[in-house]
Amino acid sequence: MSYKHAVVMEATPAGGASVPDAERSAPGGAVPEELAHRLRDRLHLDELRRNANSWRGRLALGLALIGPGVLVMLGDNDAGGVITYAQTGATYGLGLFLPTMILLGVVAYVVQEMTVRLGAVTRRGHAELIWKRYGAFWGWFSLIDLVAANVLTLITEFIGIRLGSQALGLSPWLTVPASLAFIAYVLVFMRYWTWERISLFIAAFNLIFVPLALTSHPDWHAVAGAFAGHGWAVSGGFLSLTFLVLISANIGTTIAPWQLFFQQSCVVDKGLLPRDIRAGRRDLMLGVAGMVVVAIAIIVIAARTLKGVPNPQNLDAAEVLSFIRTRLGGGMMALFALGLMEAGLIASIVITASSAWAIGEAFDIDRSINAPPRQAVWFYLPAIIGTVIAAVAVMVPGLPLGFLNLTVQVIATVFMPAAMLFLLMLLNDRELMGVHVNSPARNAVSVAIMMGLVLCNGLYGIAVLLPHALGG
Numbered sequence: 412m413s414y415k416h417a418v419v420m421e422a423t424p425a426g427g428a429s430v431p432d433a434e435r436s437a438p439g440g441a442v443p444e445e446l447a448h449r450l451r452d453r454l455h456l457d458e459l460r461r462n463a464n465s466w467r468g469r470l471a472l473g474l475a476l477i478g479p480g481v482l483v484m485l486g487d488n489d490a491g492g493v494i495t496y497a498q499t500g501a502t503y504g505l506g507l508f509l510p511t512m513i514l515l516g517v518v519a520y521v522v523q524e525m526t527v528r529l530g531a532v533t534r535r536g537h538a539e540l541i542w543k544r545y546g547a548f549w550g551w552f553s554l555i556d557l558v559a560a561n562v563l564t565l566i567t568e569f570i571g572i573r574l575g576s577q578a579l580g581l582s583p584w585l586t587v588p589a590s591l592a593f594i595a596y597v598l599v600f601m602r603y604w605t606w607e608r609i610s611l612f613i614a615a616f617n618l619i620f621v622p623l624a625l626t627s628h629p630d631w632h633a634v635a636g637a638f639a640g641h642g643w644a645v646s647g648g649f650l651s652l653t654f655l656v657l658i659s660a661n662i663g664t665t666i667a668p669w670q671l672f673f674q675q676s677c678v679v680d681k682g683l684l685p686r687d688i689r690a691g692r693r694d695l696m697l698g699v700a701g702m703v704v705v706a707i708a709i710i711v712i713a714a715r716t717l718k719g720v721p722n723p724q725n726l727d728a729a730e731v732l733s734f735i736r737t738r739l740g741g742g743m744m745a746l747f748a749l750g751l752m753e754a755g756l757i758a759s760i761v762i763t764a765s766s767a768w769a770i771g772e773a774f775d776i777d778r779s780i781n782a783p784p785r786q787a788v789w790f791y792l793p794a795i796i797g798t799v800i801a802a803v804a805v806m807v808p809g810l811p812l813g814f815l816n817l818t819v820q821v822i823a824t825v826f827m828p829a830a831m832l833f834l835l836m837l838l839n840d841r842e843l844m845g846v847h848v849n850s851p852a853r854n855a856v857s858v859a860i861m862m863g864l865v866l867c868n869g870l871y872g873i874a875v876l877l878p879h880a881l882g883g
Contacts, residue, residue: 484698489758490571500713530678
């Protein structure tokens with residue numbers, strides 16, 4: 412039997428339920444601890460489904476199914492994203508980039524919705540499907556890209572934690588190791604359900620930027636005008652290096668390869684079934700809405716406090732916080748610093764998990780947050796090592812923080828077309844996906860997104876290598 416046929420057989424439920432063979436039995440009849448945890452979670456969800464006849468029951472089920480979509484999108488509003496949005500607002504103010512955030516939210520939904528279907532139908536993570544479906548060469552290609560990009564992104568998260576804590580008068584020699592220890596602890600010692608609830612609690616604080624924007628007294632007429640097409644003029648033109656760098660960075664902080672791996676594996680570990688795809692879409696929609704609102708809020712704050720500062724596209728977190736303190740006061744700066752630290756912390760939690768899942772799936776070892784640490788050392792350890800490297804790197808003095816932040820976001824945009832190609836091939840495999848295969852309309856939109864990424868990357872490359880070729 413082929414691998415993909417085996418996946419279809421295992422993933423297709425009889426009567427709406429499905430438990431993989433490995434979860435039904437184990438040597439000696441004992442159920443491994445990680446599978447026992449997973450089965451309890453799934454039995455809990457089944458009980459909620461049976462009781463979903465009233466509005467209270469439906470609400471309880473809906474709340475229980477929230478998780479992967481909210482975490483992937485609010486985790487995407489990471490410390491690097493916060494600074495990218497601030498650089499964007501400082502450079503271009505209240506104009507084109509406000510409605511652009513809504514467009515990028517739609518793009519993120521289209522891309523991430525495919526991972527919901529893929530995970531729920533196949534019951535396999537993204538890395539596992541690439542390795543088993545397309546072979547070791549492409550498996551290594553995708554895994555190396557992911558791990559390298561994750562370590563670089565984690566550096567920007569710890570930069571946010573470090574500089575945010577310094578602005579609050581805390582020593583980074585305390586906050587960075589403490590954050591690292593917390594990230595490792597919740598991944599290694601919490602089981603999936605607890606890990607997800609703690610992560611959601613932290614992610615909710617991402618919304619702190621919304622009241623900050625409301626109390627920064629922006630020009631609401633200009634904000635409304637931006638959505639009506641006013642103020643869309645771009646200084647230097649749409650082909651200038653500054654614009655191409657910032658649009659690439661904003662794309663990279665909205666959709667990135669780690670998000671594909673994270674959400675699909677999260678859907679699998681949570682135990683969602685094909686019948687839960689609609690709930691997974693609602694979860695994702697909620698996360699996208701949160702991401703877009705927060706992104707717009709940060710651009711509004713930056714346009715109010717940072718517009719007109721020298722070299723705004725190169726601002727780092729320390730400079731952003733300094734300007735906010737000067738123009739809005741110490742209290743507002745402290746709240747922004749807390750938001751920056753939260754953004755770095757939640758992103759570090761989910762990105763570390765994405766590395767663990769991908770490595771576990773690639774090498775066919777324990778690959779569940781339900782796995783006890785004593786039995787799944789090689790599932791947890793490589794991901795923790797990558798996070799340790801990032802935490803150590805961020806303590807190196809003299810790092811060009813603003814430049815590094817933009818570069819990491821642009822790298823995510825560069826890596827994304829290849830990641831999307833694998834995703835599209837899997838979603839168009841009818842034997843693998845059955846009735847949940849991509850429709851022609853979804854394919855058309857996805858290919859348009861992928862070609863847009865390629866075009867953006869090409870223009871950025873030309874602007875860097877031949878700065879006068881585009882006339883910018």
